[in-house]
Amino acid sequence: MRIVVAADNAGVELKNQLRDLLRADERVAEVTDLGVPDAADDRAYPLLGLAAAEAIARGEADRGVLVCGTGIGMAISANKVPGVRATVAHDSYSAERSIKSNDCQVITFGARAIGPEVAKKIVAEWVGYRFDPASASATKVAHITEYENAH
Numbered sequence: 659m660r661i662v663v664a665a666d667n668a669g670v671e672l673k674n675q676l677r678d679l680l681r682a683d684e685r686v687a688e689v690t691d692l693g694v695p696d697a698a699d700d701r702a703y704p705l706l707g708l709a710a711a712e713a714i715a716r717g718e719a720d721r722g723v724l725v726c727g728t729g730i731g732m733a734i735s736a737n738k739v740p741g742v743r744a745t746v747a748h749d750s751y752s753a754e755r756s757i758k759s760n761d762c763q764v765i766t767f768g769a770r771a772i773g774p775e776v777a778k779k780i781v782a783e784w785v786g787y788r789f790d791p792a793s794a795s796a797t798k799v800a801h802i803t804e805y806e807n808a809h
């Protein structure tokens with residue numbers, strides 16, 4: 659699994675912790691950090707979120723972990739990229755269902771809303787989940803893709 663990570667300056671500290679966790683995870687083949695590198699970089703969250711989602715849409719990464727203050731702006735931004743599904747998931751069950759029900763490639767966190775240890779636990783679990791393309795949920799996700807392709 660190849661994972662892209664990105665954050666604005668509100669989320670950079672948590673992003674760096676999650677990046678390091680993922681780099682130490684033997685289930686993860688590659689972790690690409692699109693920035694920001696530190697809190698002095700004040701690029702707005704959509705620039706980072708869109709860049710990460712575009713990397714997934716181009717097939718350069720399988721999944722993304724995005725962090726801003728709330729996680730909301732990153733999710734909205736990533737969802738604008740055709741083919742990419744993203745959500746905030748600050749609890750274990752939502753993170754699991756974001757993969758198993760929704761085939762989301764992107765999970766987002768709000769560094770001002772969740773503690774780092776909870777976020778790390780959720781990410782470690784999230785890496786282990788897989789979407790089943792033969793599941794009943796796949797038919798539902800297909801409606802989203804069909805809409806996207808038709809507009």
Ligand SMILES: O=C(CO)[C@H](O)COP(=O)(O)O
Binds near residue numbers: 666668726727729732
């Ligand atoms: O949380 C954010 C966007 O959802 C971002 O980190 C801060 O955005 P702002 O409240 O507009 O500064």
